[in-house]
Amino acid sequence: MNRNRRTAVQAFFTILQNANLRGFFTGKIYRGALKSVCVPGLNCYSCPGALGACPLGSLQNSLTSGAFRFPYYVLGLMVFFATLLGRGVCAFLCPMGLLQDLLDRVPLKKVKTFRGDRPLRYLKYVILAVFVIAIPLAVKLTPAFCKYVCPSGTLSGIMLAMADHRLFDLMGSRFILKAAILLLIIIASVKICRPFCRYICPLGAFYSLFNRVSLLRLELDRESCVHCGACSDACGMGADPAQDPDSPECIRCGACIHACPRGALLYGTGGFGASLKAENKK
Amino acid sequence: MMLRKRIIPILLALSVAMAAYGISTGQPSAVSIKASSVCTECIGLE
Numbered sequence: 590m591n592r593n594r595r596t597a598v599q600a601f602f603t604i605l606q607n608a609n610l611r612g613f614f615t616g617k618i619y620r621g622a623l624k625s626v627c628v629p630g631l632n633c634y635s636c637p638g639a640l641g642a643c644p645l646g647s648l649q650n651s652l653t654s655g656a657f658r659f660p661y662y663v664l665g666l667m668v669f670f671a672t673l674l675g676r677g678v679c680a681f682l683c684p685m686g687l688l689q690d691l692l693d694r695v696p697l698k699k700v701k702t703f704r705g706d707r708p709l710r711y712l713k714y715v716i717l718a719v720f721v722i723a724i725p726l727a728v729k730l731t732p733a734f735c736k737y738v739c740p741s742g743t744l745s746g747i748m749l750a751m752a753d754h755r756l757f758d759l760m761g762s763r764f765i766l767k768a769a770i771l772l773l774i775i776i777a778s779v780k781i782c783r784p785f786c787r788y789i790c791p792l793g794a795f796y797s798l799f800n801r802v803s804l805l806r807l808e809l810d811r812e813s814c815v816h817c818g819a820c821s822d823a824c825g826m827g828a829d830p831a832q833d834p835d836s837p838e839c840i841r842c843g844a845c846i847h848a849c850p851r852g853a854l855l856y857g858t859g860g861f862g863a864s865l866k867a868e869n870k871k
Numbered sequence: 872m873m874l875r876k877r878i879i880p881i882l883l884a885l886s887v888a889m890a891a892y893g894i895s896t897g898q899p900s901a902v903s904i905k906a907s908s909v910c911t912e913c914i915g916l917e
Contacts, residue, residue: 618909625903634906635913642906646913650900651906663892663902668886672879738910746914756916764915802878861879 590843595680599687606630606684607638615754621658627663630683631792633735643741645721645792645846649732675803676796677788682783685741686840689785692778693825700780702827707777709788710713710838717791717802734791736763740771783823786840797837805841807834808857815851821849830854 592596606628609619619640628641631705644667651660672676679686693699716734724733735742746764750756786793800806807830814831821829823844828836830845834854846854893899 618907620907624906625899633910633913635910636889639906642902646908646910647902651901654901658896658898660893660898661889661896662898664895665886665890669890672886673881691905732910732912735910739913742910742913746916749909749914756914757917761917763917767915772915783884799882802875802882804879828898862877 592844592848594639595842596687596690598681599683599690602630602682603632603684603687606632607636607643608640608783609638611641612637612752614752616756617750618749627666628682629674629678631685631739631741631790632683633739633741633745635742637748639745645739646732646735646742649721649725649735652722653729653731656749661855668799671799672803674761674796674805674839675800676793676837677803677805678796678838679783679790679793680842681794682842685785686783686792689774689778689783692775693782695779699782706787706827712788712808713794713797716789717794721791729862737766737788738770740767740774740785758867782827783840787838793840800837800839801835804858804861806857807839807841807845808855809834810853810855813851813853815853817850819848819850820845820854 612618616637618635621640623640623868624634624642626641627644627647628639629644631645632639632643634642634643634646644663647663648660648667651658651663674681720734720738724731743764746756746760746767750760774785774789781787797816809830816831818831820831824830824839825842825844826838828838828841829852830836830839841856843856846856
């Protein structure tokens with residue numbers, strides 16, 4: 590799938606998940622029945638447009654509430670999305686992914702990798718374990734990722750405060766910390782492809798655990814592959830599809846499929862039905 | 872490939888069963904209650 594078409598899909602799902610457009614002007618969030626449904630991507634439920642609930646926020650809140658109940662509902666939905674799409678959610682359904690992809694289009698020389706890039710990728714798993722699971726379980730009423738890190742929540746706060754200026758008076762040091770993280774992500778996104786997805790996002794970390802078994806996958810025809818390196822050059826996430834098409838870093842964006850001169854890479858369904866036809870430029 | 876073919880239906884069935892059990896025990900309403908009010912932690916308010 591070419592980049593513009595994928596951007597159109599991302600924009601469609603971002604608008605679909607944030608279709609309460611009136612909220613952006615009134616500063617009032619949607620409170621209807623759909624708020625009980627978790628969306629697949631990172632989309633703060635305090636966003637003025639949000640129709641559904643953020644899976645990470647919902648997971649932390651169920652873990653951190655006084656009377657612990659195993660979050661069957663939220664985890665069930667997350668495992669369902671992960672089994673179907675793996676990190677394909679990041680490439681097609683996540684509004685934070687769209688924001689970073691748009692910033693990646695700023696025509697500046699990009700940094701493909703740097704010293705510390707590889708070890709830094711494990712940070713997202715640490716954030717998942719510590720901020721999303723351990724702290725909410727250990728400290729009552731502390732959804733730590735939402736509280737101290739989540740840039741989606743910070744963006745939502747800014748949008749709410751733009752509609753209701755009184756909120757700016759209530760923003761203190763925690764907001765400054767979160768705004769600094771958001772700013773860092775925005776600046777980094779201009780030079781590095783999807784820095785938030787690569788290093789920080791615990792939802793991406795969760796989905797990446799399913800990349801090797803998900804229904805949507807990349808299929809490599811090893812006989813057609815001539816190891817020209819075009820796929821790894823095209824991969825913004827720094828994966829090498831010719832070596833490992835199921836890499837946990839792969840977000841299934843299809844850039845490698847588009848770049849392969851031999852048509853050796855295809856979207857597939859892991860042995861269920863036929864491979865999906867590639868839209869290779871030939 | 873064979874392992875994958877076996878795991879996918881198991882994971883899908885497990886996830887649907889988990890979500891269905893969560894729904895039957897009223898967990899979506901807890902999600903809805905939290906998500907229907909502005910989350911002060913999320914937006915960075917003190």
